[in-house]
Amino acid sequence: MPAAAVYELRVYHAAPGKLADLLARFREHTIKIFDRHGMKSVAYWTPVDEPQKSDTLIYILAHPSREAAANNWKSFQDDPEWKSVRDKSEANGKLVEKVDSTFLALADFSPPPR
Numbered sequence: 158m159p160a161a162a163v164y165e166l167r168v169y170h171a172a173p174g175k176l177a178d179l180l181a182r183f184r185e186h187t188i189k190i191f192d193r194h195g196m197k198s199v200a201y202w203t204p205v206d207e208p209q210k211s212d213t214l215i216y217i218l219a220h221p222s223r224e225a226a227a228n229n230w231k232s233f234q235d236d237p238e239w240k241s242v243r244d245k246s247e248a249n250g251k252l253v254e255k256v257d258s259t260f261l262a263l264a265d266f267s268p269p270p271r
Contacts, residue, residue: 161221161222162219162220162221162222162263163219163220163222163223163226163260163261163262164199164217164218164219164220164260164261164262164263164270165217165218165219165220165226165258165259165260165261166215166216166217166257166258166259166260166261167215167216167217167218167256167257167258167259168213168214168215168256168257169213169214169215169216169253169255169256170212170213170253170254170255170256170257171212171213171214171252171253171254172212172250172251172252172253172254173212175212175250175251175252175253176203176211176212176213176214178246178252179214179252179253180203180214181246182242182243182246182252183201183214186238186239186242186246187239187242190233190236190238190239190242191218191233193236194229194232194233194236195220195221195225195229196218196220196229196230196233197218197219197220198216198217198218199216199217199218199219199270200216200217201214201215201216202214202215202216203215217261217270219270223260226260
C-alpha cells in the first residue's frame with residue numbers, strides 16, 4: 158500500500174443467533190465482492206471470550222486513500238451481486254445490528270502488514 162494508504166477497522170455486532178450466518182456470508186460471498194471493488198482484506202477475527210464470542214466479527218480492510226475507501230464502499234453497496242447475496246442471507250431477518258468503522262493510519266514505527 159502507498160504511504161497515503163488507510164486501514165479500516167470494522168467491528169460487526171451480529172443479531173442474536175446470526176453470527177454463523179454472517180460468517181458464512183463473508184466466507185462464501187462478501188470477500189470476493191470486496192476484492193472486485195478494490196477492498197483489500199488484511200485479516201478477519203472472531204473473539205475468543207464471551208460475550209463477544211457469540212456475536213462479533215472484526216476485520217481490517219486496506220484502501221489506497223480515504224477517497225478510494227468512499228468510492229470502494231459506494232461501488233460495493235451498488236453491486237447487484239452484493240444486493241442479491243444480502244437480500245437472500247437476510248430473508249429471515251437482518252444479520253447485523255451495528256457496525257463500527259474506524260479509519261487508521263499506520264504508525265511510523267509499525268512493521269508493514271503482510
